Amino acid sequence: xxxxxxxxxxxxxxxxxxxxxxxxxxWLRVTRVEVSxxxxxxxxxxREAARVPLxxxxxxxxxxxxxxxxxxxxxxxxxxxxxxxxxxxxxxKVTERRPKVLLEKSGKFIEIDGSGxxxxxxxxxxxxxxxxxxxxxxxxxxxxxGVERLEREAARVAADLPAEVRRDTRAIRVRxxxxxxxxxxxxxxxxxxxxxxxxxxxxxLVALLKAAGGxxxxxxxxxxxPAVSGS
Numbered sequence: 001x002x003x004x005x006x007x008x009x010x011x012x013x014x015x016x017x018x019x020x021x022x023x024x025x026x027w028l029r030v031t032r033v034e035v036s037x038x039x040x041x042x043x044x045x046x047r048e049a050a051r052v053p054l055x056x057x058x059x060x061x062x063x064x065x066x067x068x069x070x071x072x073x074x075x076x077x078x079x080x081x082x083x084x085x086x087x088x089x090x091x092x093k094v095t096e097r098r099p100k101v102l103l104e105k106s107g108k109f110i111e112i113d114g115s116g117x118x119x120x121x122x123x124x125x126x127x128x129x130x131x132x133x134x135x136x137x138x139x140x141x142x143x144x145x146g147v148e149r150l151e152r153e154a155a156r157v158a159a160d161l162p163a164e165v166r167r168d169t170r171a172i173r174v175r176x177x178x179x180x181x182x183x184x185x186x187x188x189x190x191x192x193x194x195x196x197x198x199x200x201x202x203x204x205l206v207a208l209l210k211a212a213g214g215x216x217x218x219x220x221x222x223x224x225x226p227a228v229s230g231s
Contacts, residue, residue, distance in 0.1 A: 028058045028087050037094040040120075041076055049073040050082075052090045061090060070094075075119040100158035101132040101172055103151070114159035116152025130158060130169040130183075150174045153195035157182065160198030162206050165190075178221075186216075193221025 033052045035043035050066050063082040070080050070092070081093040097119045099111035104125075111120045112132065125131075132154050134147055154172045157180050161169060171183040182190040192201060204223040208215075216230030 031088040156195035191219040
């Protein structure tokens with residue numbers, strides 16, 4: 001019986017020692033916060049919003065609470081991975097939102113991502129990002145769907161545009177839920193319709209541009225029956 005008793009005591013002491021090392025000693029405590037993935041935000045901004053408890057045992061840090069603080073306080077952050085980096089660091093791997101359209105208001109520009117989330121207001125227009133124009137005066141626009149819904153649909157269209165078309169896009173004009181127009185360089189336009197079936201419309205548009213690249217107006221609102229006009 002002595003053998004099992006000895007092993008039980010050893011296991012108990014080992015467990016207590018491990019708990020003390022993790023929570024009671026000064027060996028495995030948070031001394032730094034490592035930030036990666038930022039492009040617009042600074043590491044200092046992320047650290048300030050995260051409020052990681054420096055000096056606390058690394059094992060006791062509430063990573064979910066840190067994530068919630070960052071997503072709440074910094075709308076530019078789309079997602080963040082909070083990890084323990086033993087023995088002394090918390091790592092914050094940030095993914096920032098990217099603007100798909102810009103809404104001009106009072107001389108400033110509201111950045112809206114592909115999900116229709118307004119996440120920042122900046123003084124200068126971001127190069128290469130199209131303007132959003134919402135014409136919500138009609139009954140089927142603002143009253144039926146709401147301006148926020150129309151903004152989401154426009155952002156959805158911008159996100160679905162083929163890369164080669166997105167580069168030439170100057171504005172996305174929304175008259176109603178199912179009347180969205182993409183305005184390109186050289187006075188070209190694309191009748192996109194609603195934001196639905198975006199992938200099919202993008203494929204159809206690429207085919208139209210190859211077959212009739214000199215046209216001025218492209219209609220992919222019904223991707224199975226597209227049309228072109230003008231030259």
